[in-house]
Amino acid sequence: MTGTVLKIVILHIFIAVVNSAPIKDESLAEIIENNYTIDAKGNYVFSFKTTNDLIRYEEGIVVNSGEPNEHIEVYGYYSYINDAGEPVRVDYSATEEGYKIGDEQKDMTISALPQSVVASLVG
Numbered sequence: 001m002t003g004t005v006l007k008i009v010i011l012h013i014f015i016a017v018v019n020s021a022p023i024k025d026e027s028l029a030e031i032i033e034n035n036y037t038i039d040a041k042g043n044y045v046f047s048f049k050t051t052n053d054l055i056r057y058e059e060g061i062v063v064n065s066g067e068p069n070e071h072i073e074v075y076g077y078y079s080y081i082n083d084a085g086e087p088v089r090v091d092y093s094a095t096e097e098g099y100k101i102g103d104e105q106k107d108m109t110i111s112a113l114p115q116s117v118v119a120s121l122v123g
């Protein structure tokens with residue numbers, strides 16, 4: 001009898017400890033920053049950041065505006081914190097050369113865009 005009570009007490013302590021551990025429920029993540037701009041030509045930049053440190057950034061640049069071969073080049077990345085607590089970032093691009101994935105664009109910022117594009121985005 002006493003042994004059973006002790007087991008129940010230990011079980012409850014175990015459950016209490018497990019329940020008090022910080023559980024990162026990704027489904028409860030919320031967007032805490034959200035930016036989006038697009039100009040009349042269709043050049044755009046958007047980004048957002050969530051409470052669970054997910055970041056998404058993408059810019060689209062209209063190439064050969066008004067020409068028959070007009071198209072949008074897309075550059076972007078997403079990043080997140082992996083299970084080991086390390087930040088992981090994946091860069092990608094979609095251009096006439098196809099879809100590419102890799103981290104060679106790590107320092108990509110809006111200042112890397114052609115000045116004409118920056119000017120049109122800033123207004």
Ligand SMILES: *[C@@H]1O[C@H](CO)[C@@H](O)[C@H](O)[C@H]1NC(C)=O
Nearest residue numbers: 033034035047048049055057
């Ligand atoms: C959104 O824009 C603000 C102001 O330019 C900037 O500080 C912030 O880092 C941006 N957020 C994201 C997720 O890019």
